[in-house]
Amino acid sequence: MSRIEAEVQIQNELGLHLRAAAAFAKLAEGYRCEVSMRRDGLCANGKSIISLVTLAASKGTRVVVVAEGDDASEAVSALTELIERKFGEST
Amino acid sequence: MKLARIAERRGIPASPGIAIGPAFVLRRERLVIPEYRISADQVNAEVKRLERAFRDTRERLEAIREGMKDTGLVADIFDAQFLFLKDPTLLEHASRNIRSECLNAEWALQLELRRLEMLFESMSDAYIRERSSDVAFVVRRVLQCLMGREPEGLRNAPIGVIVVAEDLSTAELAQLTKGHVLAVVTEGGSRTSHVTIVARSLEIPAVVGLPDLVQSIADGTTLIVDGHAGCLIDDAEDATIAEFEKRRLYIEALDRQLLRYADLPAETRDGVRIRTLANVEQPLEIPHALEYGAEGIGLYRTEFLFMNRVDLPDEDEQVDAYMEILGAVAPYSAVIRTLDLGGDKLPIGIRGGDEPNPALGLRGVRMSMSRPAIFRVQLRALLRASVAGNLKILLPMVASSSEVDFARQVLSEVREDLERAGEPVASRVELGIMVETPAAALIADILAPRVDFISIGTNDLLQYTLAVDRGNEHVSYLYEPLHPANLRLIRSVCQAGRRAGIEVGMCGEMAGDPLHCWILTALGVGQLSMAPFSIPLLKKILRETSLSEARVLLEEVLRLPSAAEIRAHVEEHMLRRFPAEFEGMLPSR
Numbered sequence: 001m002s003r004i005e006a007e008v009q010i011q012n013e014l015g016l017h018l019r020a021a022a023a024f025a026k027l028a029e030g031y032r033c034e035v036s037m038r039r040d041g042l043c044a045n046g047k048s049i050i051s052l053v054t055l056a057a058s059k060g061t062r063v064v065v066v067a068e069g070d071d072a073s074e075a076v077s078a079l080t081e082l083i084e085r086k087f088g089e090s091t
Numbered sequence: 092m093k094l095a096r097i098a099e100r101r102g103i104p105a106s107p108g109i110a111i112g113p114a115f116v117l118r119r120e121r122l123v124i125p126e127y128r129i130s131a132d133q134v135n136a137e138v139k140r141l142e143r144a145f146r147d148t149r150e151r152l153e154a155i156r157e158g159m160k161d162t163g164l165v166a167d168i169f170d171a172q173f174l175f176l177k178d179p180t181l182l183e184h185a186s187r188n189i190r191s192e193c194l195n196a197e198w199a200l201q202l203e204l205r206r207l208e209m210l211f212e213s214m215s216d217a218y219i220r221e222r223s224s225d226v227a228f229v230v231r232r233v234l235q236c237l238m239g240r241e242p243e244g245l246r247n248a249p250i251g252v253i254v255v256a257e258d259l260s261t262a263e264l265a266q267l268t269k270g271h272v273l274a275v276v277t278e279g280g281s282r283t284s285h286v287t288i289v290a291r292s293l294e295i296p297a298v299v300g301l302p303d304l305v306q307s308i309a310d311g312t313t314l315i316v317d318g319h320a321g322c323l324i325d326d327a328e329d330a331t332i333a334e335f336e337k338r339r340l341y342i343e344a345l346d347r348q349l350l351r352y353a354d355l356p357a358e359t360r361d362g363v364r365i366r367t368l369a370n371v372e373q374p375l376e377i378p379h380a381l382e383y384g385a386e387g388i389g390l391y392r393t394e395f396l397f398m399n400r401v402d403l404p405d406e407d408e409q410v411d412a413y414m415e416i417l418g419a420v421a422p423y424s425a426v427i428r429t430l431d432l433g434g435d436k437l438p439i440g441i442r443g444g445d446e447p448n449p450a451l452g453l454r455g456v457r458m459s460m461s462r463p464a465i466f467r468v469q470l471r472a473l474l475r476a477s478v479a480g481n482l483k484i485l486l487p488m489v490a491s492s493s494e495v496d497f498a499r500q501v502l503s504e505v506r507e508d509l510e511r512a513g514e515p516v517a518s519r520v521e522l523g524i525m526v527e528t529p530a531a532a533l534i535a536d537i538l539a540p541r542v543d544f545i546s547i548g549t550n551d552l553l554q555y556t557l558a559v560d561r562g563n564e565h566v567s568y569l570y571e572p573l574h575p576a577n578l579r580l581i582r583s584v585c586q587a588g589r590r591a592g593i594e595v596g597m598c599g600e601m602a603g604d605p606l607h608c609w610i611l612t613a614l615g616v617g618q619l620s621m622a623p624f625s626i627p628l629l630k631k632i633l634r635e636t637s638l639s640e641a642r643v644l645l646e647e648v649l650r651l652p653s654a655a656e657i658r659a660h661v662e663e664h665m666l667r668r669f670p671a672e673f674e675g676m677l678p679s680r
Contacts, residue, residue, distance in 0.1 A: 019402045019403070022174065022402055023402065025178075045179060045180055045183070047179055048178050048179045048180035048183075049174060049175075049178055049180075050175065050178050050180040050181065050207060050226070051178075051179075051180040054210050
C-alpha cells in the first residue's frame with residue numbers, strides 16, 4: 001500500500017472543465033488505487049467527473065494529484081502526464 | 092386561395108408533413124419527495140435500497156439504449172447521462188447523507204441534487220450549467236425508481252395524438268413510433284436537435300422552437316401541425332381544419348404520384364441536366380434519400396458528431412461515421428462539410444469564450460484556422476474514409492482566399508502524412524467551398540480557380556446579404572430568396588464557376604423550393620441539394636421545363652425592382668404553368 005502525491009499546474013486554456021474532467025476520471029477509473037485531486041483545501045474524488053469539475057480549477061491553478069493503493073505510482077504518473085499534455089486538448 | 096391566419100404559431104420546420112389531431116400535452120409531474128428520518132439500524136438497508144435504485148435505473152436506461160441500437164439513432168445521446176449515472180459522487184454523497192443524518196434515500200438523493208445544481212449554477216461555463224439538466228434527469232429517474240413510479244413518457248399516450256412537450260428526453264424519443272404519434276411539437280429544439288433528427292427519420296411531422304406551448308395548450312385541443320411550413324395552429328375553426336385536411340390528403344396523394352419521378356433524371360426538355368442531391372444529417376436518412384431519387388449527398392453536416400457530448404469524437408470514430416455515409420451512398424458522391432459550429436454548441440474542449448454575436452464570430456473555417464488540431468483530425472479522418480466511396484470535402488463560412496489556401500495546405504499535408512504511413516487514400520478528393528457570405532459571392536472569381544466545386548448556402552447568404560435574422564419576428568418578413576440582391580449574387584457566382592470550369596451547386600432551403608427551380612436553372616446552378624422529400628416534385632417540374640422558357644422568366648424577373656414584385660411574378664407564372672403542383676402549396680407561404 002503506498003501513497004503518492006504530485007503537484008502539477010493546469011496548463012490548458014479551458015482549465016479543468018467537463019471534458020478534461022471526463023478524461024481524467026476515465027483514466028483514473030482504470031487504476032485500482034484511490035485517486036483524488038486537491039486544490040486550496042478542496043478535495044475531489046479523482047474518479048468522479050462531477051466532483052472534479054466542482055474544483056473549478058482554471059488555467060494556472062496548481063493542483064495536487066493523490067493516489068493511494070497498489071498501483072498508486074503508475075496512476076499518478078499517468079494522470080500528471082495527462083494534465084501536462086493539456087488533456088489532449090487542441091489549442 | 093388564401094387562408095385566414097388565426098392563432099398560427101411559427102416555429103422551426105423540423106420534419107415535413109401535415110398532421111391534424113388532438114393534443115397530448117406532456118406535463119412534467121412534480122415529484123413530491125418523501126422526507127423522513129430512519130433509525131440507525133435501518134441505515135445499511137436504506138443505502139442498499141439507494142444502490143439498487145441506481146443499478147435498476149442504469150439497467151433500464153441501458154435497455155432503452157440497447158433497443159435503439161438497431162435504429163442507429165441517438166444511442167450516443169445517452170452518453171452524458173450515463174456518465175453522471177455512473178459517477179461515484181452522486182451515490183457516495185447521497186449515501187453519506189443517509190448515514191450521517193439518517194435521512195431516507197429519496198431525501199438524501201434530493202439534497203445531493205440540490206447541492207450539485209447550486210454548484211453547477213455558480214459555474215461560469217454555460218456548457219456545464221446546461222449539463223445540470225442531465226444530472227437532474229438522471230436523479231429524477233432514480234427517484235422515480237425509488238418511489239416505485241413509472242417514469243412519465245409517451246407510452247401512456249393514446250394512439251393518434253400530437254405530442255406537445257417542452258422537450259423530449261432521449262428515453263422519450265425512443266418511445267416514438269409512427270402511427271402511434273401523429274406529430275410532435277416542442278418548445279425547445281433546433282434544426283439539428285435530437286427531436287428533429289428522430290422525427291425526420293421516423294417520418295413524423297414535427298415543428299420545434301415554439302415557445303410557451305405546454306402552458307397554453309390544453310389536452311385534447313385539436314391541433315394542426317404543418318411540418319413543411321413550420322407552423323402550428325391551435326383552436327382552429329372547422330373551415331381551417333377542413334382546408335388543411337384537404338391539403339394533407341392532397342400532399343400525400345401528390346407524394347405517391349410524384350414518387351414515379353424519383354428514378355427519372357432531372358433533365359429539361361431541351362436537355363439540360365440538373366443533379367438533384369440530398370441534404371442529410373444522419374446515415375439513417377440515406378436509404379430514404381435514394382428512394383426519393385437523390386443522385387448523391389449534396390450536404391452532410393458533421394456538427395451532429397460533435398454536439399451533445401462531453402468530449403471530441405476521435406479520429407477513428409470520425410472515420411467510421413464518414414465511411415458509413417460514403418459506403419451507403421456509393422457509387423454516388425457525398426459532400427461532407429467540415430465542422431461548422433457556432434460558439435454556443437461546441438463540446439467543452441473546444442469552446443471559446445462567449446461571443447456577443449456568434450453569427451459574425453468564430454465559426455466554420457475560421458474556427459478550423461484557430462483550432463487547427465481539430466481541423467487536422469477531421470481531415471485525416473475524411474481522407475482515411477475516402478476509400479469507402481466518392482468523397483468531396485466542403486468548407487463552410489469562407490470569406491477570403493487565404494482560408495481556402497490554408498485548408499488546401501492542411502489537406503495536402505495530411506494526405507502526405509497518411510501516404511507516408513502507408514494508409515490508403517482515394518487518389519482524388521475534391522475540395523469545395525460554401526458560398527454563404529456576401530464576401531465570398533463577390534470574390535467568387537478569385538475563389539473559383541482555387542477550388543474544385545462551389546456550393547451556395549442560401550440560408551446564411553440571405554441573412555448576411557439582407558441583414559435579416561430570420562428568427563427575429565420583426566424583420567423575418569424581409570427574408571426573401573427572390574430578392575434581387577440575392578439573384579445577382581447567385582448569378583455572379585455561377586458566372587465565376589463557369590469561367591473556372593467548375594460545378595456550382597446550391598444547398599439551403601431555396602434549392603428545394605419548387606417555386607425557385609426555374610430561376611436557379613436559368614441562373615446556371617447545376618446541382619440542387621435539398622431535403623429528400625422535395626426531390627420528386629422538383630424532378631417533375633424540371634422535366635416539364637425548358638431552359639429557354641426558364642431564361643425568359645429570369646429576364647423578366649431581373650427587370651423587376653423589388654423582392655415582392657419578383658415573388659408575385661414567379662408565383663403567378665409557376666401557378667399558371669403547374670396548377671396542380673402549386674395550388675395546394677402556395678397557401679402555406
